[in-house]
Structure formats: structure tokens, C-alpha cells
Amino acid sequence: MPHSLHDLLDDVLAGHRLTEEEAVRLFSTRDRDVLAIAAAADELREEKVGDRVTYVRNQNIHVTNVCKNLCGFCGFGRRVDDPEAFCDDIATVQEKARIAVSRDVTEICLLSGVHPDYTLDSYVDLISCVREVAPGVDIHTASPDEIAWASERSGVSTVEVIERFREAGLGTLQGTAAEILVDDVRQVICPNKCDTQTWVRIIKEAHRMGIRSTATIMYGSCESEADRARHLAILRDIQDETGGFTEFVPLSFIYQKTPLYRAGRAPPGATGREDILMVAVARLFLDNFDHIQVSWGKVGTKMAEMALLAGADDLGGTMFCDDVSVDAGGEGADYLDPADMQRLAEDIGRTLRQRTTTYELV
């Protein structure tokens, strides 16, 4: 190695842009150097965004769990004839949205399976019906994979799909369905989803149209450290070009009730070391992102607090309901009261602030 780890971290703090190879080296750390990486990331976080810990007051609405993709890491998606399958009608979705409004949310996250019967119009109707009862709330929905599906089903371009979604009331796009942006891995964990190139193209189209999105990674299943580094490099390149990502959201694989784990094709999720390194390396590598989120629903609140000391500055949302985590075997993933978030932040000398989806303080 040309550098000691400490020299490398000093270089990053002085503005050196990490290479993919260097990211692999950081992800592979196994001893107390993990803590040095976390400390460097925490320093960078402090320089970049100060001592605020943010969260968004949001609510998930799951419209349907029927899904054509049935990804191996997912415990939520169901076949249409599964006894546990559900598909809400418009009135039910509006009722859920009214409840969200009564909870003073600034964001509604429409988060569902990719129903094989959905067309462009189905998505437009869903977004419009929420818009009707929740004006002023950011409708955060649709991954690039869902845009690709609407486009395929209705024979219009993906740009046109995004435009129709915007007219219907879409605020921001979900940077989900990213999983691991390496096609060999996608072939194993989500073979029915759009490929890497399509995901990248659609995200860039949205950003160029002025629609911002999150950026996610779903890690801890079958990918290698090199795959994680590749994924980060793809996101950093997109951000250089568009500046459209609001934040990076690592999603730690909840494994218990998933087909991949049950078939012995994935380990029981990421370790604590890997959870901390994902946040820390992301903070150090993604020099063009302001915000790194830790998802309390995926890693638990105690681990989330430690991630806030390792480069993260955002706790994600209140959510109120998270069937994706619960159905995969996650515990305590539904709702986190801001008072509990406050306790986490205060415990490490930081200040909790509510934000909107695009990080304006409320």
C-alpha cells in the first residue's frame, strides 16, 4: 500500500477524492481502523453540515404488495393470487392520505409493489388522488423501475411518464430499485428489475427535468466490497452531472423472511461493522452529497445513533408504517417518535431539526 490508512484519511479531509480501489480498502477494514474511518467521516460531516441531525415528518402508504418483480431480498412483494396479497382502491388510498395529513406530515411516501396490471394511468390516478386530499405535501414516489414499467405498459417514453407524474402532483422520486448497480449482482438478487443502465438513464432524465430524488443502496445480501464501491462510484458520477440527489440512503438488508436467505443464497444481513462502514465510507466517498441518512427502521435506533457518529446527519422519516421492513422480519420498524429521535441526537451533543424532503428546515 502506498499510503498508511491515516495518511489516506488525512488526504480525504484535505480534499482528495477517493478512488474505487481506495473505497474497497476502506470497506475491507476489520480492526480498530474501522473507528478511525468513522471518526474521519464524522469530522467531514461536521465541516459540511454542522451539528444538526435532521428528520422528515412523513408517512408511508403501501397501495399494494402485488409485485411482478418478486426480488429475492424482499419479504413484502406477493403474487396476485397469494392469500396475503392486497390492493387498495382509490377511496382507501385517500383515507390513508387524510390520516397522514392529520398527522401533519410534509411528505407522503407511496411505496408499493409493481402491480403487473398497473399502467401509466394507474400511477397517475394514484398520485392525483393523493394530491387532491393532501395538497402541499411532497408526494415522494416511483422508482426508476416503476417508471420503466409504466413506460413499457403504456408505450410512451420514460420522459413522458415522468412529465405525466409531475403534472399529477409528483414531488420527488424515490431512488429505490437501485439495490446494487452491478448487473451480475442484480441477476441474482432482482433479476426482473430494470438493469443498471436503465436505472441510471431514468434517474438522469428526472434530474434534468428538475425532479430531485434520493439515492439508495440495498447492501448486506450477495454483493462484494468491490460491488459496493462500484455502486458508490456510479452515484457520484450521476451527482457530478446532475446535482439532483438530495441524499444517500443506505438500506441494510433485513433478511429473516426473504427468499434469498431462506434458500441459503444470502448471509443473515450486514454486520454492525459493515453498517458503520457503509455510512462512513459513503460520507468520505460521496464528496458531492451533503446528506447521508441512517435508516433507523433497517438498523435499529441504537445502531442509528452510532451511525450519527460515523458520518450520517439524517435520521430519515417518522414513517408511521413500514410493511417492507416488517414483512421481511424487521422489528420496531413502523414509527419513530421525534421525541425519541431527539433523545438520540441530544445524547451525542447534537440538535434535532425537522426538514422537508428537499432539506429545507421546518
Ligand SMILES: C[S@@+](CC[C@H](N)C(=O)[O-])C[C@H]1O[C@@H](n2cnc3c(N)ncnc32)[C@H](O)[C@@H]1O
Ligand atoms: C420495497 S421496494 C418498493 C418500491 C418499488 N417496488 C421498488 O422496488 O423500488 C423499495 C426498496 O425497499 C428496499 N428493500 C426491499 N426489501 C428489503 C429488505 N428485506 N431489506 C432492506 N431493504 C429492502 C429495496 O432497496 C427496494 O428497492
Ligand SMILES: Nc1c(NC[C@H](O)[C@H](O)[C@H](O)CO)[nH]c(=O)[nH]c1=O
Ligand atoms: N419510506 C421509507 C424510507 N424513506 C426514506 C426517508 O424516510 C425519506 O422518505 C427520504 O429521506 C426522503 O425525504 N426509508 C426507509 O428505510 N423505509 C421506508 O419505508
Ligand SMILES: N[C@@H](Cc1ccc(O)cc1)C(=O)O
Ligand atoms: N423503500 C425503502 C426505503 C426508501 C424509500 C424512499 C426513499 O427515497 C429511500 C428509501 C424501504 O422500504 O426499504
Ligand code: SF4
Ligand atoms: S423490492 Fe420492490 S420490486 Fe422488488 S419485490 Fe419488493 S416491492 Fe417488488
